[in-house]
Each structure stands twice: as structure tokens, then as C-alpha cells.
Amino acid sequence: MRPSFIKELQTIVGKQYTLTDRESLAVYGYDSTAELESLPGVVLLPDSGEQIAQIMSLCHDEGVCVTPRGSGTNLSGGSLSAGGVVIQTSRLNRIIEVDEENLTATVEPGVITSALHREVEERGLFYPPDPGSMNISTMGGNVAENSGGLRGLKYGVTADYVMGLQTILADGELLRTGGKVVKDVAGYSLNPLLVSSEGTLGLFTSITVKLIPKPQAKITMLAHFPVMADAALTVSAIIAAKVIPATLEFLDKVTIKCVEDYAHVGLPLDVDAALLIETDGHPVVVTEEAAAVETICRQHRCSFFQTAKNDEEALKLATARRTALSALARLRPTTILEDATVPRSCIAAMLKVIQNTARKYNVVIGTFGHAGDGNLHPTCLTDERDQDEIKRAHAAFEEIFDAAISMGGTITGEHGVGLAKKRYLPKLAGESGIRVMRGIKHAFDPKGILNPGKIF
Amino acid sequence: MDYVKLINCMRCGMCLPVCPTYKETFLETASPRGRVVLIRKIEEGNLEQSEQLLEYLSLCLDCQACASACPSGVNAGELVADFTCERKTAQGLGFTEDLILRKLVPHPDRLESSMTPVRVYQNSGLQKLVRTLGVLKMFPKPLGRMEGLLPKLPAKPLRQEVNEVTPAVGRERGTVGFFLGCVMSLIFSDASRATIRLLSSLGYRVITPRNQVCCGAPNMLGGDLAGLKDAARANIDIFAGYEVDFIVTDCGGCGAELKKYGHHLQGSDAAEAFSTKVRDISQILALHAEDLMLLLKPLPIKVTYHDPCHIAHCQGIRQEPRDLLKLIPGVEYKELECADSCCGSAGTYNIGKPEMSDRILQRKLDTVRASGAELLVTGNPGCLLQLKKGLAEQLPEVKIMHLTEILAQSMDS
Numbered sequence: 084m085r086p087s088f089i090k091e092l093q094t095i096v097g098k099q100y101t102l103t104d105r106e107s108l109a110v111y112g113y114d115s116t117a118e119l120e121s122l123p124g125v126v127l128l129p130d131s132g133e134q135i136a137q138i139m140s141l142c143h144d145e146g147v148c149v150t151p152r153g154s155g156t157n158l159s160g161g162s163l164s165a166g167g168v169v170i171q172t173s174r175l176n177r178i179i180e181v182d183e184e185n186l187t188a189t190v191e192p193g194v195i196t197s198a199l200h201r202e203v204e205e206r207g208l209f210y211p212p213d214p215g216s217m218n219i220s221t222m223g224g225n226v227a228e229n230s231g232g233l234r235g236l237k238y239g240v241t242a243d244y245v246m247g248l249q250t251i252l253a254d255g256e257l258l259r260t261g262g263k264v265v266k267d268v269a270g271y272s273l274n275p276l277l278v279s280s281e282g283t284l285g286l287f288t289s290i291t292v293k294l295i296p297k298p299q300a301k302i303t304m305l306a307h308f309p310v311m312a313d314a315a316l317t318v319s320a321i322i323a324a325k326v327i328p329a330t331l332e333f334l335d336k337v338t339i340k341c342v343e344d345y346a347h348v349g350l351p352l353d354v355d356a357a358l359l360i361e362t363d364g365h366p367v368v369v370t371e372e373a374a375a376v377e378t379i380c381r382q383h384r385c386s387f388f389q390t391a392k393n394d395e396e397a398l399k400l401a402t403a404r405r406t407a408l409s410a411l412a413r414l415r416p417t418t419i420l421e422d423a424t425v426p427r428s429c430i431a432a433m434l435k436v437i438q439n440t441a442r443k444y445n446v447v448i449g450t451f452g453h454a455g456d457g458n459l460h461p462t463c464l465t466d467e468r469d470q471d472e473i474k475r476a477h478a479a480f481e482e483i484f485d486a487a488i489s490m491g492g493t494i495t496g497e498h499g500v501g502l503a504k505k506r507y508l509p510k511l512a513g514e515s516g517i518r519v520m521r522g523i524k525h526a527f528d529p530k531g532i533l534n535p536g537k538i539f
Numbered sequence: 540m541d542y543v544k545l546i547n548c549m550r551c552g553m554c555l556p557v558c559p560t561y562k563e564t565f566l567e568t569a570s571p572r573g574r575v576v577l578i579r580k581i582e583e584g585n586l587e588q589s590e591q592l593l594e595y596l597s598l599c600l601d602c603q604a605c606a607s608a609c610p611s612g613v614n615a616g617e618l619v620a621d622f623t624c625e626r627k628t629a630q631g632l633g634f635t636e637d638l639i640l641r642k643l644v645p646h647p648d649r650l651e652s653s654m655t656p657v658r659v660y661q662n663s664g665l666q667k668l669v670r671t672l673g674v675l676k677m678f679p680k681p682l683g684r685m686e687g688l689l690p691k692l693p694a695k696p697l698r699q700e701v702n703e704v705t706p707a708v709g710r711e712r713g714t715v716g717f718f719l720g721c722v723m724s725l726i727f728s729d730a731s732r733a734t735i736r737l738l739s740s741l742g743y744r745v746i747t748p749r750n751q752v753c754c755g756a757p758n759m760l761g762g763d764l765a766g767l768k769d770a771a772r773a774n775i776d777i778f779a780g781y782e783v784d785f786i787v788t789d790c791g792g793c794g795a796e797l798k799k800y801g802h803h804l805q806g807s808d809a810a811e812a813f814s815t816k817v818r819d820i821s822q823i824l825a826l827h828a829e830d831l832m833l834l835l836k837p838l839p840i841k842v843t844y845h846d847p848c849h850i851a852h853c854q855g856i857r858q859e860p861r862d863l864l865k866l867i868p869g870v871e872y873k874e875l876e877c878a879d880s881c882c883g884s885a886g887t888y889n890i891g892k893p894e895m896s897d898r899i900l901q902r903k904l905d906t907v908r909a910s911g912a913e914l915l916v917t918g919n920p921g922c923l924l925q926l927k928k929g930l931a932e933q934l935p936e937v938k939i940m941h942l943t944e945i946l947a948q949s950m951d952s
Binding site: 410 | 566591
């Protein structure tokens with residue numbers, strides 16, 4: 084990069100927040116995606132939307148590529164840049180407003196997801212999306228990736244809560260979409276386009292989300308299953324019984340062992356699978372639903388059923404589940420995680436496919452995930468130094484993706500396409516799908532400077 | 540370096556929200572996963588070791604909050620400490636390090652004599668004069684920091700006064716060896732006196748060998764592995780001369796180091812046996828909570844507890860100190876927000892990295908203020924020094940004590 088360009092960036096964000104030394108570039112060469120590395124040219128940490136607009140305008144003039152980054156917990160390589168500008172939004176971390184009359188919250192993109200949870204829950208309000216990484220991830224990243232989470236089954240995903248956005252476009256211009264109104268049919272709905280755009284259409288500087296009243300009560304339960312298929316059938320049976328728990332999480336044997344090794348919350352080590360189930364809402368309904376869940380679990384041969392005695396115990400179980408991915412890395416150095424998603428009626432079939440494929444390619448796959456919404460996280464435990472095994476792992480995942488697509492599912496439920504799943508997108512979206520997406524990309528970013536190389 | 544330990548980090552970022560320096564800077568280079576990447580790159584030969592790189596790594600407090608948070612079992616703090624120690628060992632000790640780590644620290648007598656000028660300085664009124672005149676501005680900054688951190692020294696180090704054997708009060712239930720940390724003996728002798736008293740009151744015969752030497756933690760910091768091993772061997776030999784059920788310390792830093800002797804002297808059964816006997820004082824007291832409760836009298840005070848990194852993260856002890864405080868009748872216990880987040884003391888970090896240390900301390904003081912506590916309790920002399928200074932400047936109404944001091948006070952009240 085030209086020294087004078089770097090100098091101009093320095094005048095915008097300050098020297099201290101313009102990182103160009105080898106060491107900084109090396110550590111920003113990663114996010115949480117296994118196997119991917121790509122060094123940026125410069126990393127910037129602006130602290131206002133105006134600074135982001137100025138940076139974009141400058142980069143647009145120079146034809147330099149820009150990749151936004153939150154906390155770098157991305158699982159599809161979406162926050163990596165090949166020699167371009169990385170904009171880390173962590174310093175834009177103000178919760179601008181919680182509007183209790185309109186039930187909205189407006190935040191800057193660098194606000195940590197769980198910080199927003201704390202802020203609104205103190206006022207009896209609730210922002211449901213809770214990705215596994217919610218203590219680390221930023222709201223900007225959540226919107227860009229349309230993050231899901233453990234409560235997706237009942238409450239939906241980030242897209243279901245985004246009401247208004249302020250976005251800096253590729254040329255530095257500000258785009259306002261949506262707002263605090265519940266109904267808005269003025270022109271195309273641009274919010275849903277920007278949500279899950281993975282940094283390829285613009286950089287958010289302000290995000291307004293919908294809030295709902297905080298559920299008055301919740302009951303957290305854990306059921307152990309000696310046979311994995313019974314756990315899968317239980318998931319379908321609960322939904323078929325018209326009970327929609329907030330959380331319906333599946334953990335297989337491998338995952339249970341790793342999580343217990345780390346968290347010591349008393350998970351069973353002698354079972355094939357466990358379900359973590361949480362119902363929430365009005366106390367009477369919650370009690371009824373919990374009773375129904377227990378009956379269904381027992382009908383499906385669960386060997387043990389436990390109800391969290393208090394909030395602390397419930398939190399411990401949920402927190403333990405959140406560590407699943409990282410805990411799996413205890414066994415082998417490299418964890419390749421996918422999030423193939425199927426219609427929830429196909430969960431049992433999908434689990435079988437994962438098991439068979441792992442056996443066929445002789446790889447260890449630990450599976451956990453949001454069974455209730457069909458979003459599983461088969462995670463291959465491998466070692467990047469063993470190229471043969473890595474090859475087999477990828478071959479196994481290719482088959483798993485094919486199976487997901489053939490069941491009417493998708494290659495990624497919540498982690499995004501980024502670099503990691505780009506290869507598989509044409510299979511799912513088809514030629515017309517890719518063509519339309521390219522058209523949209525061109526309309527927003529004719530020069531192609533925003534997070535290039537991602538998605539397609 | 541153990542390469543597998545480096546590649547076990549999957550960069551999930553679980554360490555980011557607990558890392559004090561990342562919280563202050565939002566910089567990946569100041570984050571545990573970033574530090575692991577840096578070391579890994581060097582080991583792989585993909586990054587040259589530079590001043591800049593060592594500077595980045597030196598910002599790590601080695602508080603090991605990242606290790607507690609890491610589901611994959613990576614200890615970034617320890618990796619940085621090991622890496623830094625290896626590099627310093629390779630360079631060899633400089634004149635100052637040699638003087639301090641080899642000629643001073645391993646010899647309690649010399650260490651104690653070296654403090655005499657400080658005592659004179661404090662007692663002669665010279666300190667008051669210096670502070671009033673602001674003379675310290677004329678000296679190098681680290682000296683000024685040190686001067687500001689030092690509380691009033693006891694008349695004599697405890698090591699010189701303590702009886703080698705303190706008999707059990709009443710029926711003897713066992714014998715413990717007391718490892719008296721240098722800073723505890725030199726500065727917080729009242730707390731260690733309280734420790735011995737609590738142990739003997741609970742029926743332990745307490746042996747405090749006078750010839751014990753520094754635990755070796757400063758050697759590790761200074762890159763003097765050989766010195767650390769010498770210290771370990773000396774202490775193992777000394778305590779092997781007594782029949783003790785436990786080796787007890789009331790210094791979190793010493794405890795963490797003593798528990799690692801087995802690791803430092805791999806293959807030595809004596810070292811392993813020594814380390815498995817080491818206990819933090821809170822662990823022993825918690826064993827006898829019921830008996831202790833009978834000795835405690837009411838003390839109506841609002842108390843909060845700061846987890847020293849060396850106790851919570853390095854030794855995994857969190858519950859015992861809280862349970863002990865709650866034993867005191869009349870105590871209103873207030874949990875501190877982010878109680879196990881570093882106070883910024885971190886060995887000599889508060890002298891070497893004053894600016895970052897102050898920012899981290901400020902967060903801690905803010906949480907203490909918010910807790911509404913009248914008394915802050917902790918279990919490590921480094922934290923005591925740092926927090927004492929911070930409280931004196933900003934929250935003079937809040938007192939600070941070692942866990943054993945408040946327990947002993949409750950026995951008397």
C-alpha cells in the first residue's frame with residue numbers, strides 16, 4: 084500500500100489505530116475458521132460512523148478492498164482480507180438507546196451481543212438471538228452473518244429482529260433502511276438484503292433491533308439417551324406435540340465428554356446423546372410444557388431426566404453447551420465445523436447420514452447443535468498436519484452437504500458462506516440464484532471493493 | 540516450546556472477554572489468541588522475532604484468566620511466560636538480573652537487609668519530606684512507582700521473629716509446614732502471623748523453617764530457569780526434613796509456584812511429593828470450617844473478595860475464601876463484579892507497565908466502589924500492594940486485608 088494512502092488513513096482514525104506492523108497483520112490473518120489464513124494490508128479501528136464513511140470514501144477512490152471485522156469469531160472465513168483494509172468495529176461499542184415505548188434498541192456495530200442482553204433484560208425486555216459466541220461476538224457481525232443461536236427454534240434468528248440499519252456503502256455514502264416502524268412497505272425491503280450480506284454490501288454504523296417482553300419464567304431440562312436415534316425422535320415428537328421450547332439442543336457422546344471435561348457440570352459420560360431443553364414464557368404454560376417434554380422424553384426411553392433446580396444451575400448447563408465447539412478442540416488440534424441444516428423433521432435421518440459418512444471416511448465427527456430447528460453442527464476432529472485425514476474430512480463434509488440439499492436443507496444455517504462454503508453455494512442456489520446475487524452485489528458495489536471473494 | 544500446545548488454540552475467541560489487556564485495547568496483538576498466534580508463527584519460522592513482538596508479548600499479565608476461559612485447554616498466559624523465559628534464558632542474565640535473582644532473592648538475610656534503607660527512609664521522616672517536595676520526579680519513573688506502592692514496613696521481617704515450631708492449641712490434629720513468602724514476611728507480617736495463629740488454633744503444629752528460600756517465581760519472571768530450579772531443590776530438601784501433612788502458604792503467588800515444582804523438576808519424585816502437599820491457607824481452613832466457626836465472633840461489616848489470579852486461575856480456588864468469609868457472624872458478603880479479573884499488579888507488571896496497570900486497576904476500583912463494601916479481602920501480597928495503593932488514592936474509606944487477618948480479627952472481636 085502506498086505510504087501516502089496509509090498516512091491519509093492515519094489522519095482519519097489516528098496513528099495508534101492504524102496497524103501496519105508485521106505482527107499485527109499476522110494476528111489479523113485469522114478468524115475462528117479452521118485452516119484459513121490471509122494477511123490484510125492494514126487494520127483500522129475507527130470509533131465513529133463518520134470515520135468509517137471517510138475510510139470507505141478514500142478506499143473507493145483508491146480502489147482498495149475493505150473487509151469489516153467484529154470480534155473475529157467468524158466460522159466461514161468472512162472476516163479475512165487478502166492484502167486489503169480490515170475495519171475492526173470494536174470501538175463503536177455504544178448502546179445508543181433502549182426505547183421502551185417502541186420496544187426497540189439502537190446500537191453501534193461493535194456492541195457485544197450479551198452486553199445488549201444485559202442492558203435490555205435489566206428493563207424487563209428481551210433480545211432473543213443468542214449465538215453460541217454471544218459473549219464475544221458483535222452486533223454488527225451478527226447482522227452481517229444473520230446469526231442464529233440456541234433460542235432460534237422459538238424466537239427465530241437475527242433477521243427476525245432487525246428493524247432499521249444505517250449502512251455505509253462502498254462509496255462512503257450513508258444508506259438508511261427501515262427504522263422503528265413495525266409496518267413499512269415503501270419500496271424494496273432492503274433490510275433483509277443487508278442482513279446476512281457478510282460484509283459484501285456495506286458496513287453498518289447503527290443497528291435498530293426489535294425487543295420483546297422478557298419471558299417471566301423458564302425451566303431448563305437435561306435428558307440422557309442411551310441410544311442416539313431416540314434423542315432424534317424425541318426432538319421430532321416434541322415439535323409434533325405442538326410444544327415449541329425456546330431451546331432444544333442436541334449433544335452427542337463425543338461432545339458430551341469434551342464439554343464435561345472442561346465445564347464439570349455433571350453431564351453423563353455413559354450415554355449416546357443428551358438433549359438440553361428450555362421452555363420459557365408464562366409460568367403456567369412453562370410448567371405445562373415442561374411436563375409434556377418430560378413425558379415425551381420418557382416415552383422415548385431417556386435414561387435420566389433432570390430439571391435445573393435454579394437459575395444458576397440452568398445457566399451452567401446453557402453455558403456448558405456454548406463451549407461445545409471449543410471444548411471439542413481438546414481432543415485434536417484442528418476442528419472443522421459445519422452447519423448443514425435440514426427441515427427439522429429430517430433430524431434423525433441427518434444424524435444417521437453424519438454417522439455413516441464419518442465411518443465411511445474414517446474420521447471422527449462430534450455432533451451437537453440446534454436440533455430443534457434442524458441446524459446441526461457436525462464437527463470433524465482432526466489435525467491440520469495430517470493432510471490425508473484433512474482430505475477425507477472434506478470429502479465427508481461434501482457428502483453431508485449433498486445429503487442436506489437433497490433433504491431440502493441448506494449448506495449453512497447460521498455461519499455464512501464466506502470463503503469456506505463458497506464452493507458449495509452454486510449447488511444450492513443454482514445458476515439463477517448466483518446470477519441474481521451477483522446483480523445485487525453489482526448494484527451496491529460496482530467496483531467490487533467490499534469484502535471481495537466472499538460468498539460467490 | 541511444545542508445538543501441540545500452540546496449535547490446540549482454535550482461535551474461537553472465548554478468551555477475549557476475560558483478557559484484561561484485550562478489554563482495554565481491543566487489539567488482537569493484546570489478546571490471548573493473538574499471542575498464541577505470534578508465538579506459533581515464530582516457532583514455525585514464519586515471523587521473525589523482533590523488539591516489537593517482544594513488546595506485544597510483554598503486555599501479557601500472565602493472569603491466566605484466558606486459561607480458565609479456554610474450553611480447549613490452552614493456557615496462553617503460561618505459553619507467553621514460557622516463551623519469554625526461554626528467550627531470556629537464551630540471552631543470559633544481565634548485570635541487574637544477576638544481582639537481584641542470584642545474589643539477593645535466594646538469600647533471605649541479604650534480601651531482608653536490603654530493605655533496611657527503606658525502613659530508615661520511612662521512619663526517619665525522610666519519606667514524608669520526599670513526598671512533600673515531590674523529589675521523586677527527579678528519579679527514574681519505576682523508582683517512583685515502587686516508592687508509591689510500598690506501605691509502611693513492619694519493624695522486623697516475620698522470618699526473623701517467628702518460632703520455628705508453633706504448638707497446636709488443644710488436641711493436635713496434624714503438622715503443617717508453613718511456607719513464608721518473601722513479601723508476606725517483609726511487608727505483610729501481620730497477615731502471616733494471623734495465618735500461623737489460625738492454623739495452631741485449629742489444632743495444627745506449625746513448622747516454619749527459618750532457612751527456607753524464595754519460591755523462585757521471580758526467577759521465572761526474570762528468565763532464570765536454573766535459579767528457579769535451585770530454589771525448588773532447596774525448599775524441597777528443607778521441608779523433607781520435617782514430617783508434615785501439608786505445606787501451607789498464605790501467598791497466592793508462592794502457592795501457584797510451589798504447586799509447579801513437580802512440573803519444573805520433571806522426574807523427581809521428591810518434587811512431585813512436595814507439590815502434592817502444597818495448599819493455599821484457604822483450602823486448609825475450609826477443611827475445618829465447623830471448628831473455625833466456633834472460634835469466630837461477630838464482626839458487622841460489608842465485605843467483598845477479590846480473587847488473586849494466582850489463586851483463582853492458577854490454582855482453581857474460588858469457593859473456599861468466600862465460604863470462609865461468610866462464616867464470620869455479622870459479615871454481609873457482597874460479590875464483586877468480575878471478581879476474578881486481574882488487579883494489574885501481576886508480579887512486577889505494575890512497575891514495568893504502569894500505564895496499562897493503572898487502567899486495569901481503575902476497573903477493579905470501580906467494581907469495588909459499586910459493591911458498596913467497607914472491606915476488601917484478598918489472598919496475595921501483590922494484589923494487597925496494588926489495591927492498597929489504589930484504595931488509598933481513590934477510596935480511602937474502604938479497608939483492605941488478607942483473608943487470614945480478617946478471620947483472626949473476628950477471633951478477637
